[in-house]
Amino acid sequence: MRSGDRIGGDIKRAEQDLVAAKSAAVKPAGLTVPQYSALLALSENPGAPAATLARLCLTTPQTMTTILQNLVALGLVERTSHQWQRNVLENRLTETGQARFHEADRAAVAVEQRLADAFSTEERAQLRALLQRCSDVLSES
Amino acid sequence: MRSGDRIGGDIKRAEQDLVAAKSAAVKPAGLTVPQYSALLALSENPGAPAATLARLCLTTPQTMTTILQNLVALGLVERTSHQWQRNVLENRLTETGQARFHEADRAAVAVEQRLADAFSTEERAQLRALLQRCSDVLSES
DNA sequence: TGATGAATATCAGAACTCTGATACTCATCC
DNA sequence: GGATGAGTATCAGAGTTCTGATATTCATCA
Numbered sequence: 001m002r003s004g005d006r007i008g009g010d011i012k013r014a015e016q017d018l019v020a021a022k023s024a025a026v027k028p029a030g031l032t033v034p035q036y037s038a039l040l041a042l043s044e045n046p047g048a049p050a051a052t053l054a055r056l057c058l059t060t061p062q063t064m065t066t067i068l069q070n071l072v073a074l075g076l077v078e079r080t081s082h083q084w085q086r087n088v089l090e091n092r093l094t095e096t097g098q099a100r101f102h103e104a105d106r107a108a109v110a111v112e113q114r115l116a117d118a119f120s121t122e123e124r125a126q127l128r129a130l131l132q133r134c135s136d137v138l139s140e141s
Numbered sequence: 142m143r144s145g146d147r148i149g150g151d152i153k154r155a156e157q158d159l160v161a162a163k164s165a166a167v168k169p170a171g172l173t174v175p176q177y178s179a180l181l182a183l184s185e186n187p188g189a190p191a192a193t194l195a196r197l198c199l200t201t202p203q204t205m206t207t208i209l210q211n212l213v214a215l216g217l218v219e220r221t222s223h224q225w226q227r228n229v230l231e232n233r234l235t236e237t238g239q240a241r242f243h244e245a246d247r248a249a250v251a252v253e254q255r256l257a258d259a260f261s262t263e264e265r266a267q268l269r270a271l272l273q274r275c276s277d278v279l280s281e282s
Numbered sequence: 283t284g285a286t287g288a289a290t291a292t293c294a295g296a297a298c299t300c301t302g303a304t305a306c307t308c309a310t311c312c
Numbered sequence: 313g314g315a316t317g318a319g320t321a322t323c324a325g326a327g328t329t330c331t332g333a334t335a336t337t338c339a340t341c342a
Contacts (some may be wrong), residue, residue: 005182005195006253007265008159010272016199017279018149021301028152032300040144046334051290056144058157063329066294070327087290087337111279112147118278119271124148127271130264131151137259138158140250164330173330175298189283192320200319204299226318228307 011134021111029104030074034059036108038067039076039093049082053124076100113129152275159256160196170241171215175200177249179208180217180234180242188231190223217241 003009010014019033021083024121034057041056054064068091071077076097084087093101116124143186144150160174161220167177175198181190182197189197209232217238223229234242257265 001250001253003185006222006257007269008253010269011156011159012199013153014272014275014279016255017276018152018224020204023150023204032327044144049290058153059328060330061291062293062331065207066328069281070263088336089291093261111215112142112149115148115278123271126267127275130271131262133259134256134268135153135158137256138155138162173297190320201300201331203301206322207298226307226320228309230321 007134009042011131014049018111023113025107026104028107031099031104034063034067034139035071036101036104038064039069039097040105040108042077042091042093043098043101046092047140048087049090071097128140145261148275149222152272159252163254166252167245169248172241172245175204175208175259176212176260177242179205179212179236181249182248183218183232183234184239184242184246187233190229194232209261 016129022033022036026033027035031039037057038053041053045052045056050063050064052069053068054061057064059067068077068079072079076094078094079089079090080092082090143173145188163174163177166175170177173179175222178198179194184192188238191205191209194209197206200208209218209220213220217235219233219235220230223231223234260268
């Protein structure tokens with residue numbers, strides 16, 4: 001099988017172009033794509049621990065810890081001990097984090113919108129269904 | 142826009158499941174996915190310099206240099222000065238590299254085959270066309 | 283009560299990835 | 313010949329990502 005015949009290459013290319021576009025979009029806000037993803041998950045799930053954010057962002061707890069450390073250093077996230085469970089650290093956006101996230105989100109949503117606008121409603125559903133089938137086949141082992 | 146409404150998430154999920162499946166496939170051969178990709182490009186383009194391999198593997202020359210350094214340390218790749226152009230380093234698979242690549246390739250092709258088998262010919266063409274349109278839209282800016 | 287399992291967190295090490303900057307060689311154009 | 317631009321290579325730094333291992337807390341069950 002030649003490398004050009006492989007579906008994987010098309011998926012990788014699309015994903016890389018997506019990351020490149022999003023990276024350029026969130027860069028003016030001083031964020032990387034993973035950092036932005038973490039802030040997005042955090043804004044929709046205030047107080048979530050790192051392990052939960054990792055699941056939402058499709059990454060590992062270790063990676064999320066690293067990302068959060070950088071966000072804490074930037075003053076965008078605060079980590080506080082959970083009121084009841086001593087072992088859990090709650091993560092919350094600071095005010096600066098809120099503002100920075102909204103700034104980045106406007107640009108990131110624009111990218112998603114541009115992508116969505118390239119397809120009809122039917123095509124969009126089709127693409128998502130086909131990608132879903134890829135995931136199912138690949139992870140079923 | 143809620144995070145669940147974004148096409149980007151589906152692409153990322155498919156790509157991650159793909160990497161996870163390929164990673165598991167090439168791991169018995171002692172390779173990572175990027176290392177396998179480099180060996181694949183090298184097997185189809187013997188003697189190619191790092192910059193060329195980087196383009197084929199959709200990565201940067203710096204990253205490819207790192208990958209090649211690891212492959213050289215494993216004894217799978219040899220780097221030699223180009224006969225005419227003094228500035229260029231030619232990369233070639235060693236015999237061990239050939240063997241290791243073929244071992245990994247069998248497993249990797251099986252993953253791609255499993256993926257391809259999940260779709261009809263029409264669906265496959267459709268998926269690739271839709272992904273291509275994603276890339277075009279995202280990289281046109 | 284004590285054991286077990288699930289979930290969290292973290293340390294350590296390695297690999298991959300990028301941007302930015304710099305240097306060298308080669309071909310081309312003036 | 314000399315300047316310019318393209319292509320290659322590399323150093324430096326930072327960020328992301330993984331696997332593996334370990335510790336802690338909490339809930340559940342024997």
